[in-house]
Amino acid sequence: MDLNALFQSSMFNNIDRAFGRMIDRILGAKEPLVALAAGLVSRAAANGDVCLDLEEIAEQGFQTTDAGFRIPEGIAFDQWYLALAASAVVGEPGSKKPMILDGKRIYLQRYWNYETTVAEAIRGRSRTRDGQNKQLNGEDIAAQLFGDEDPDQSRAVQAALRHRFTVISGGPGTGKTTTIAKMIFLFHRSAADKPPKIVLAAPTGKAAARMQEALDRGLDTLQQRKKLTLPNEFPEAQTLHRLLGAIPGKPLCRFNRHHPLPVDVVIVDEASMIDLALMAKLMQALPDAARIILVGDKDQLASVEAGSVLGDICAGLTARKVKASGPENKSDDGGGLVSHIVVLRKSYRFSAQSGIDELGQAINAGNGPMAMALLEDAHKSHVTFRTMPSPQALEKELSALVHESLGPVFKTEDPRAMLERMNAFKILCPVRKGPSGVTALNQIVERILKRFGLIHMLPGGEVQWYPGRPVMINRNDYHLNLFNGDVGIAVVEDDGQDRSLRVAFPDGGSAIHTLAPEQLPAHETVYAMTVHKSQGTEFDRILLVLPDQDVPVLTRELIYTAVTRARKQVEIWGRPEIFLAAVKRRIRRASGLREALWREA
Numbered sequence: 368m369d370l371n372a373l374f375q376s377s378m379f380n381n382i383d384r385a386f387g388r389m390i391d392r393i394l395g396a397k398e399p400l401v402a403l404a405a406g407l408v409s410r411a412a413a414n415g416d417v418c419l420d421l422e423e424i425a426e427q428g429f430q431t432t433d434a435g436f437r438i439p440e441g442i443a444f445d446q447w448y449l450a451l452a453a454s455a456v457v458g459e460p461g462s463k464k465p466m467i468l469d470g471k472r473i474y475l476q477r478y479w480n481y482e483t484t485v486a487e488a489i490r491g492r493s494r495t496r497d498g499q500n501k502q503l504n505g506e507d508i509a510a511q512l513f514g515d516e517d518p519d520q521s522r523a524v525q526a527a528l529r530h531r532f533t534v535i536s537g538g539p540g541t542g543k544t545t546t547i548a549k550m551i552f553l554f555h556r557s558a559a560d561k562p563p564k565i566v567l568a569a570p571t572g573k574a575a576a577r578m579q580e581a582l583d584r585g586l587d588t589l590q591q592r593k594k595l596t597l598p599n600e601f602p603e604a605q606t607l608h609r610l611l612g613a614i615p616g617k618p619l620c621r622f623n624r625h626h627p628l629p630v631d632v633v634i635v636d637e638a639s640m641i642d643l644a645l646m647a648k649l650m651q652a653l654p655d656a657a658r659i660i661l662v663g664d665k666d667q668l669a670s671v672e673a674g675s676v677l678g679d680i681c682a683g684l685t686a687r688k689v690k691a692s693g694p695e696n697k698s699d700d701g702g703g704l705v706s707h708i709v710v711l712r713k714s715y716r717f718s719a720q721s722g723i724d725e726l727g728q729a730i731n732a733g734n735g736p737m738a739m740a741l742l743e744d745a746h747k748s749h750v751t752f753r754t755m756p757s758p759q760a761l762e763k764e765l766s767a768l769v770h771e772s773l774g775p776v777f778k779t780e781d782p783r784a785m786l787e788r789m790n791a792f793k794i795l796c797p798v799r800k801g802p803s804g805v806t807a808l809n810q811i812v813e814r815i816l817k818r819f820g821l822i823h824m825l826p827g828g829e830v831q832w833y834p835g836r837p838v839m840i841n842r843n844d845y846h847l848n849l850f851n852g853d854v855g856i857a858v859v860e861d862d863g864q865d866r867s868l869r870v871a872f873p874d875g876g877s878a879i880h881t882l883a884p885e886q887l888p889a890h891e892t893v894y895a896m897t898v899h900k901s902q903g904t905e906f907d908r909i910l911l912v913l914p915d916q917d918v919p920v921l922t923r924e925l926i927y928t929a930v931t932r933a934r935k936q937v938e939i940w941g942r943p944e945i946f947l948a949a950v951k952r953r954i955r956r957a958s959g960l961r962e963a964l965w966r967e968a
Contacts, residue, residue: 385411394727400450416957418472474636481647484792488650492532523709536665540716548585567604570640572850573902578636579604619799622652638663643674684967722747735950758802777821794895807897839893921949
């Protein structure tokens with residue numbers, strides 16, 4: 368085997384090559400299969416996989432974005448397994464070796480540790496029932512907060528009150544934030560003497576800010592409609608990194624198993640975005656008696672980093688198990704993971720006529736023909752599909768839509784109005800590069816706006832800055848209270864003597880704060896954004912622009928995530944065969960977590 372030639376393949380980055388070659392040197396260049404596995408498992412972690420399934424790789428090859436990579440002919444799974452099992456750098460589960468062989472899966476040691484930590488924590492918490500809230504029975508909850516409105520929300524709150532581990536999953540508009548608000552009220556109501564210490568968190572600053580805004584609205588609504596007396600103070604949402612006290616530049620946190628968080632309840636929103644490493648650190652930092660409630664959409668895209676934790680946790684929800692844990696089952700013994708997961712099904716956002724909810728369900732089911740039929744149904748005017756124009760014609764075809772949707776942004780100087788109008792429409796792209804990628808589309812939109820005379824530079828201003836330019840922050844800056852994914856807009860401020868350009872960002876509710884452009888951390892223009900970056904956001908209307916070639920990133924979860932960002936209207940441009948292929952393809956992330964959680968279910 369020519370190991371050097373394999374490592375020179377474009378599928379390996381410098382870190383993968385370095386790790387594979389380091390293992391090769393340690394072994395005296397005598398175990399090429401082990402060194403190859405090292406390079407592959409390093410690459411897998413960078414691409415979102417927790418481990419490598421050796422049997423699958425040996426049979427099917429290793430798919431990349433540019434070409435298929437196959438293990439050299441003549442290497443069978445048994446041969447590879449035996450070489451790894453006999454190697455000095457590969458250990459059994461629990462050993463202190465660079466790589467861990469667990470069944471047919473090979474892990475980097477740290478990822479095996481992360482996965483084991485999460486699996487053991489969830490299994491342990493799922494076997495433990497907290498009986499201190501027995502006075503809050505289902506009838507009491509229903510009478511106080513739900514009536515006959517939503518039995519799923521009622522079950523979700525009851526599960527959170529009774530268990531130390533709960534998952535609440537639901538699509539957009541199913542009342543996840545409302546459920547959290549009711550849950551917080553009931554946690555306070557159940558306290559015999561002092562209120563529990565509740566913390567709210569999310570994976571990103573953007574998600575934490577949206578959680579806070581939505582929860583504030585939910586609590587106000589709860590107070591007004593249900594005439595309930597709420598506690599004077601409620602927790603403020605923060606990032607998980609800030610909650611855990613992440614130490615910059617190190618994979619360590621101030622709060623850990625030896626120094627647990629001083630909390631009673633942790634509620635985490637947008638849980639689908641949590642990677643395996645972060646989930647392991649969160650679980651380690653929880654006191655034994657604390658409750659954790661994960662809230663999110665199990666069908667959305669998985670985390671950018673390795674793992675698909677929420678998806679793995681919910682993987683065992685077959686139709687039989689969902690029915691068994693439904694409202695008709697009044698018993699709840701606290702045992703079994705299925706009784707700790709509640710799926711919210713009633714949509715409060717979409718009307719039956721809009722087609723957006725139906726489209727999302729068809730995509731989720733992998734039914735591409737049904738999804739396409741909905742997009743082509745003239746009676747479903749809120750969801751449409753059109754064939755992608757050629758790269759040469761794309762700018763011309765976009766002109767009217769851009770002018771109609773973004774023109775109003777440039778017809779006011781009020782920052783709040785500008786931000787509101789900018790959020791009415793967004794172009795989403797699966798990829799960054801190429802003629803239909805984010806970079807190209809942002810440039811096209813700017814050219815269209817200039818041609819319509821909507822972009823005006825301030826005298827003496829920098830060429831890239833103009834009133835109305837939307838920007839997305841790409842790096843957290845806690846001092847400025849700006850986070851990766853935050854979106855602001857350039858506005859003109861007039862102090863009576865001088866007109867200067869500032870960048871306005873929402874600051875909770877209707878508040879706005881502004882900064883000089885030169886103060887901003889890394890940022891980019893954002894008329895168009897990737898679907899990954901859109902997670903946790905909502906727009907009145909979205910245009911999803913598919914690439915002209917099928918690529919592995921196009922999956923059912925990506926299309927579903929894009930479609931469900933829209934409140935009112937979805938338009939998809941692409942080739943029908945590429946759309947159908949994407950809906951058929953699921954994200955496949957190698958992991959042992961789902962098996963560890965559900966093998967006894």
